[in-house]
Amino acid sequence: MSNRGWVAPVLPLVIGVGIALLPHPPGLQQHAWYFLAIFAAVIAGLITEPIPSPAVGFVGVVLAGLAAQWVLFSPEQLAQPGFNPTAAAVSWALSGFSNGTVWLIFAAFIFSLGYERTGLGRRLALLLVSRLGGRTLSLGYAVMIADGVLAPFTPSNTARSGGTIFPIVKNLPPLYDSRPNDPSARRIGSYLMWTAIASTCVTSSLFLTALAPNLLAVELVRRTTQISLSWTSWFVGFLPVGAILLLATPWLAYKLYPPEVQRSPEVQAWARAELKNLGPLSGREIMLAALVVLALALWIFGTRIMDPTMAALLVVALLVLTGTITWNDVVTDKPAWNTLVWFGTLVTLAGGLAQVGVVRWIAGLLGGALEGLPVVPAMAALVLAFFLLHYLFASVTAHVTALLPVMLTVAAAIPGMPMERMALMLCLSLGIMGIISPYGTGPSPIYAGSGFLPVKDFWRLGTIFGAINLIVFLVVGLPWLMLVK
DSSP: OOHHHHHHHHHHHHHHHHHHHSOOOTTSOHHHHHHHHHHHHHHHHHHHOSSOHHHHHHHHHHHHHHTHHHHTSOHHHHHSTTOOHHHHHHHHHTGGGGOHHHHHHHHHHHHHHHHHHHSHHHHHHHHHHHHHTTBHHHHHHHHHHHHHHHGGGOSOHIIIIIIIIHHHHTTSGGGGTOOTTSGGGGGTHHHHHHHHHHHHHHHHHHOGGGSHHHHHHHHHHHHHHOOOOOHHHHHHHHHHHHHHHHHHHHHHHHHHSOOSOOBOHHHHHHHHHHHHHHOSOOHHHHHHHHHHHHHHHHHHHOTTTSOHHHHHHHHHHHHHHTTSSOHHHHHTOHHHHHHHHHHHHHHHHHHHHHHHTHHHHHHHHHHHHHTTOOHHHHHHHHHHHHHHGGGGOSOHHHHHHHHHHHHHHHHHTSTTOOHHHHHHHHHHHHHHGGGGSTTSSTTHHHHHTSSSSOHHHHHHHHHHHHHHHHHHIIIIIHHHHHHHO
């Protein structure tokens, strides 16, 4: 067996056991320390992939559930009359699968299946290539612009990028003989997929209404600090950072993750001919287009009457009822079910960190470390910590709920802290932090599961683009906010 073959299974075990054997730090109970060891081992397993990523998450949840009396529940909880640790462990283990974002991601995969089965995805891809397909970089900018146009009106980046952009982008690579889970993925597919996920992370920060947790964050800011953040103040606050990052993202992806196909004018001419051969829209294509418009309308205008996840599941049901896809298509879509298990287990594990007190403990350490710092360095340090702690979360919503009130409380204790600017800085980082991991934001598992972005590439590029996003945000965004607010 090669060194790589030994490292993949051994490294997660070494990390998990090594942490567990260390003395638990002051302020953190023993069971929480054990849970943190399991979580760290799972993250290491997601990086080294000794088994497929969904299986890593599944094993992590099963292990924590089996050892719940020692890793999930405190002695005080176990001593409560009537407390049933076995039932509570099962409830916890399955909690991630009741998360709306998990099922919205699943629905996005089924939407993609509809585009594939009806041929509408191929038609739209051919149309895009016939206009812009001569240069790969032009296609990258087209993907970014499409996301940016939808972003102000779609308060779910999973619905926007995963349910609308991804199904179209997925149909572009085959036109260039670029296939998933194949060396040919690097011809163009890998570049387009990375550009799509990186772009949606930026647009999710640019508009208050482009990411559902943004709205939650505004409400938590109001409750915690009595400060109200408006749509306009949000947009203006991120505008220079957003403009720089949006313009740079397709180009940076082109340079840092270069496609093998960079110019292909003959494909552009071929796409025009293929469009003519396709003829008029079929009945199934028209039905799919109508259902996609319905989904967009519900996501944009119907949020008061229907949750975005329920809207997506409604459209999936209609896809089956109208014969646009079959139920067999749904049950045999392995990427959809793989991603459902993967993200569901990660949501469960990330929720466990908050449940056992790890998140609260880290926040306490941060508050002590910032004591005595001048205001501006303290603001930068808080944003940096808030950003990097996202590695512990498989949901931006969970991140906001667990950490934003704590960070605001820590900030308020620093003399002279401009709280409105500080609150805005924390909130504006929510979209751009999603790029750092394959589970960092709703659409991430969709692109990670596309077959065009190997997990190692996602981690590497996520680190690079996360660093770029953060540096631009601090170097440009912080002075800008101090100037305009």
